Amino acid sequence: MDMPLHDSMGSMIHLTLGRIELDWGKNSGFSDHSALFRPDDLTTIPYYYAGDSDDLECAHLPLIQRREDFSYRLITEMKEGYSAPLKVVARRLLLLGHTDAYCRQEFQWHAEDGYLHHDFTFDELKAILATADFSDAHLSPEKGSESLAEFLLTHVFPKYGPEAPQRLQISWPDGGEVDGLSAYTVIRLLADNPTAQELPITWQFVDVADGGWAPRAAFDAPLRQSSRFLIVTEGSSDVHILKHGLQLLYPDLADFFDFVDMKENYPFSGTGNLYNFVRGLISIKVQNNIVVIFDNDNEGVFNWERCARLRTPANMRIVKLPDLERFQSFRTVGPSGEHLGDINGKAAAIECYLDTGSEPQVRWTSYDQRRDSYQGAIVGKEGLQKAFLAQKSVDQTYDYSGLTAILAMLISECVFIAEAEAKALLDTERIDQIAGEGPETIEE
Template sequence: MPLYVDMGSMIHLTLGRIELDWGKNSGFTDHSALFRPGDLTTIPYYYAGDSDDPECAHLPLIQRWENFSYRLITEMKEGYSAPLGVVARRLLLLGYTDAYCREDFEWHADDGCLSHDFSFDELKAILASADFSAAQLSPEKGADDLASFLSTYVLPRYGTDAPKRLRQAGGDGGEVDGLGAYSVIRLLANNPTAQNLPITWQFADVADGGWAPRATFEAPLRQSSRFLIVTEGSSDAQILKHGLRLLYPDLADFFDFVDMQENYPFSGTGNLYNFVRGLISIKIQNNIVVVFDNDNEGVFNWERCARLNAPPNMRIVKLPDLNRFKSYRTVGPSGEHLGDINGKAAAIECYLDAGPDPQVRWTSYDHRRDRYQGVVVGKEALQRAFLDQRSVDPNYDYTGLEAILAMLIAECVSITEAEAMAVLEAERIDGYANNAPKTTPE
C-alpha cells in the first residue's frame, strides 16, 4: 500500500499492501502486459495526511518509525487490479519462468551485487510456504516493502533458524536484492495464501499529471508479446480460439489466428507445409506456432517441416498423442475393430467430447506411410456442439482440448523464455564490459 506525498506523480505496482515496484513522473516501467483489458477498474489510492490536522482526525493514524506518523487518506481512482494467480500465468507467456528468475538472481549473486548471501532455493522455499494472508489490503497496517514484510510476518515463525541475513537485507531500500517484481510474483505462483491477493498498478496520478498519455495504460499487448497460431484449416483455428476463451480467458489476448473466414488461405496440410517454408525464407519476426493434426496426413507434413531449419521464434508441432486414442472404435472395409488412431486419424475433433461411444471411419490408404487415413464420425456435429458453448459446461469433457492448449502454451512459453534469457545474457555481457578495468595505451 504505497503512500503518496508531495514528491511528484508516483506510480506503483503492489501485491496487496506490499510495494513491488514504483516510478515517478515519466520514469516508470510499463506493466500493462500483466493485465487484461477487463482488469481496468476503480481501486484505492493512499496518501499521507498531516497527523495533527483536525480535519483528518477521523482518518486512521499510522505510526511509522519513531518520530513519524500520518493520517491515511484514501481516494478511489482508476487503475489495474488482478489476482496474483492470473498475473503469474501471464508472466509465463512473457518469458518470466522459474528458470529465468533463478538465472537473474544467480547472475546478481555471481557479480557480487547482493547485500546478502542466501540462496535462490532458500528464498524460493520461504516464498512458497509463507503465510501471505497478512498482506491483504488493510488501511490500518500502512505500507510495507517485501523485505520488511518477510522480516515482520514470515521469518519469526522460523525461530532461531530464521535466515537473519535476509532480515538484514531490508535495512535501507527494503528490496530483496536480485529479486525483481516479476520474480516475486512468479515465486508466489504456487503459494495458496497469495493466489487471490490483488496485484495492482496505480497509474492514475502519472496519467492525470500529463507524464504519459492515458492510451499508454490502455494499449493492447505489443505484437512482440503475442503469438500467431497457424493451423491446417479454419475449423482447427476456431476450436483453439474458442477453447482459449472458455478455458484460459486470462491468456486469450496473447494469441492471434489467421483469417478464419471462407477464404482461409492455408487449408490443407500441403499448403501449410509450403507456407512454413515461406515464413522461414523471409525470416519472419513474429512468434509463430504451427499446429498439424495428429492424423496420417498431418503427421507426414509435420515430419517434413521438422526437417526444415525453423528460426527460434517458430515452433512446429502436431496435436499430442493421447492414451485414450490407443483403443478407439474404428470401422473400415474389414469391419469394426478397436485400434490406435494416434498418428492416423486423430484430427482436432477427436479431442472434443465425442460422447460415450465415438467412432473413426477409415477412408483412404496412404502409400507414403503405409497406413490408412481416418476421420471421426459426425465431426461437424462435434464442432457445433463445442463452438455453441458460451461458458464452461460442467458436464462436458474438456480433457482432450486441455491437453492441446497445455502443449500450445508450453511451446509459446519456450519461445519467450529463450528470448528473455537472451536479453538477460546481453545485459550480463554489457555489464561485464562496462565494469571491465580500463587500460592505458603504452
Template sequence: MGSMIHLTLGRIQLDWGKNAGFCDHGPLFRPNDLAEIPYYYAADADDKECQHLPLISRSSGFSYRLVTEMKEGFSAPLRVVAERLELLGYTEKYCRREFEELTSMVPSNHDCSFDELKVLLLDADFTQAALGPHLPSENLAEFLAVTALRHIPETVQRLQHESDLHDGEVSGLGAYTVIRLLAGNPTARDLPVTWQFSDVLEGGWVSRDVILTPVAQGRRFLLVTEGSSDVQVIKHALHLLRPDLSDFFDFVDMHDNYPFSGTGNLYNFVRGLISIRIQNNILVLFDNDAEGVFNFERSSRLNTLPNMRIMKLPDRQNFVRFRTLGPTGEQIANINGKAAAIECYLDVSRAPVVRWTSYDQRRDCYQGHLVEKETFSKEFLSQKALVDGYDYSGLENVLDMLLRECISINEENRATALESGSF
C-alpha cells in the same frame, strides 16, 4: 514531488516509478482487469481534515494519516498474474538465472540463496498482508521480517541485514520473481496485484493509450493450422478453458478464403515464413492424422526459426483403441497418427467412429476421419460457458502443449535479453 506509480501486492510495494520513469506492467493484466482501486496518500498528522483517520507511526519516528481515494487502475489475483508471467517467459528457471545475474553485479554480502528465498516465500504467512487503509505500506523485506516470517526467528536477522544493505529490498528479487514464487503459497495466491497508474496519467507524463495498449506483438503468438475448423475450436477452447491467457493469441483469418487449408499448403507456408525470417512468434499446428503427420515430419526437418514452433496434435491413450469402419468392416484400431483431427479432441463419448477413407503410401497406413465431426464441433462451439459433465480433457491436452511451446519461446527471448544486459 511529481507523480508516483506503484505495483503492489495488497499494500506491499513490489515496484515503483515516478513521472515518466517507470516499468510497463500492463502485460500482467487482462483487459477486463481495469477497475476502480484504492490509492493511498500520506496526510500530515496534524491535518485537521484528516483527524478522523487513524494515526500511523513508523519506526523512524515519522507519523502520518493515510488518505484513501478510489481511482482507475489494474487489479488481478496473484495466481492470474503469475500465470501470465509464466507465458511471458518468467519461468522459475529464468527467475533463478536473473537472481544469480543480479546478485553477481553487487558486492557479495547476500545471506540468502535463491533456493532459500524460494522456501521463505513459500512458507511466509501472507494472511497478514497489509490490505486495509489503516495499515501502512511496506516493502517486501520489512513485511517478511516483521510479519510473515516472525514464526521463524532465525530468518529475521538475515532479512533485516538484506534490507539494510539494499535500501529496504531483498537483493536480487525482482517484482516478477516475487510474484512467480509466491504463486505456490496458498496464503498469497489470491491477494490482489495492483498497478496504480492514474497519478502519472493525471500528471500528463504518459498517455492513456500507452498504459492501456494490448500485449505487444513481440510477446504474442500467431497460430496457424491446416484449416479454419482447427482455429475455431482452439480459439473457443482458449476462451473457455484459459480465459486469463486468451489475449496473447492471434489467429489467421478463419472466415472466407482461409488461405492455408490443406497440409501441403501449410508446409509451403512454413517454408515461406522461414525464408523471410518472420519476426512474429509463430505456432504451426498439424493434425494427428496420416497427412498431417507426414507434413509435420518434413516441416520439422526444416531449419526453423527460434521464434517458431512446429507441432502436431498430441497422441492420446484413448485413441489407441478406437472404433473404426473400413473395407473389411468394423474394427478397433489405433487412430493416433492416422485419423485424429481436432474434432477427436472434443467430447466424443457417444460411440464415436472413424471411417477409413484412403491409403497413404508414404506412411504405409490408412487416412481416416471422424464420422459426424461437424455435429461434435457445432455442439462445442455453441457453449457459452463450461458445461458440467462435458469431457474437456482432449482440449486440455492440446492447450497444455501449445502453452508449453509458447512459454519456451518467451523464456528463450528473456534469456537472450538477460545475456545482453537488457533485462
C-alpha cells in the same frame, strides 16, 4: 495536505501485492506493467496518501509512525487502476518469458555481481516465499503499504525461531526492486503459495496519467506484438476450436494468441500448403512468434515430420496434436469391417479431442503409401464442432480433457519461445552493464 506515501513531490505509480509494494515509479520514470493485465482487469482500487498529521481534516484518522521518524495520517482514496489475482498474473508472466528458469538466472546474475543483501540461496528464497503465510498481506487501510523486506521481517522470519536473525540475514535496500530481483520474479516465486494466490496484484497508475506524465490511452494499450503468438493450423475448423477453447478454458491468457485471418478464405487449407507456408516463413526470417500445429492424422504427421527436418528459427515451434491414451483403442470402420484400433497418427484430427460421446467411431477413407497407413476421419465431425462452438460458458458435464491437452501443449510451446527470448535479453543486459553501456535511466 495530501501526498503519496512514497514521496511528497511528483506523481507516483505503484505495483503492489495486497499492501506490499513490489515496484514504484515517479513522474515519467516508471516501468510499463500493462502486459500483466487484461482490459477487464481495469477497476476501482485503493490509493494511499499521507495526510499532514496537523491537518484538521485528518483528525479523525489514526496517527501512524514510520521508520523515517515522522508522523502522518493515512488517507485512502478509491481510483481507477488495474487489479488481478496473483495466480492469474503469474500465469501471464510465463507467456512473457518470466519462468522459474529465468528467475534462477536473474538471481544468479545478481549473486555473481554482488547485488544481493542476504545469504539465501535461490532455492531457499523460493522455499521461503512458497511456504510463508501471506494472509496478513491483505489490503489493510490502517497500515498503508510496506516493502516485501519489511513484511518478511515482521510476519515471516520471526516464525523461524530465535536463530532467524543469524541465519536469515537481510538488509534489502529501498527502491523499485526487491533485493535486486524484479517484481516479476517475486510474483513467480509466490505462484505456488496458497496464501498468496488470491491476493490482488494492483497497478496504481492514475496519478501519473492525471499529472500529464503519460497519456491515459497508454495504459489501455493491448499486448505488444512481440509478446503475442501467431497460431497457424491446417484449416479454419482448427482455428475456430482452438480460439473458442482458449476463451472458455483460459480466458486470462486468450489475448496472447492471434490466429490467421480467415474472414475471406482461409489461405493455408491443406497440409501440403501449410508445409510450403512454413518453408516460406523460414526463408523470409519472419519476426513474429509462431506455433504451427498439424493434425495427428496420417497426412498431418507426414508433413509434421517433413517440417521437423527444416532449420526452424528460435521464434517458431512446429508441433502436431498430442497422442492420447484413449485413442489407442478406438472404434473404427473400414473395408474389413469394424474393429478397435489406434488412431494416433492416423485419424486424430482436432474433432476427436472434443467430447465425442459414448460411442465415437472413425471411418478409414484412403491408403497412404508414403507411411504405409490408412487415413481416417471421425464420423459426424461437423456436429461435434457445432456442439462445442455453441457453448457460451464452461459446461460441467462436457469432457474437455482432450482439448485441455492441446491447449496445455500450445501454451507450453509458447512459453518455450518466450523464455528463450527473455533469457537472451537478460544476458544482453548483463553484457551491456559489464561493458558500461547499460540503458540510460530517466532523470528529472
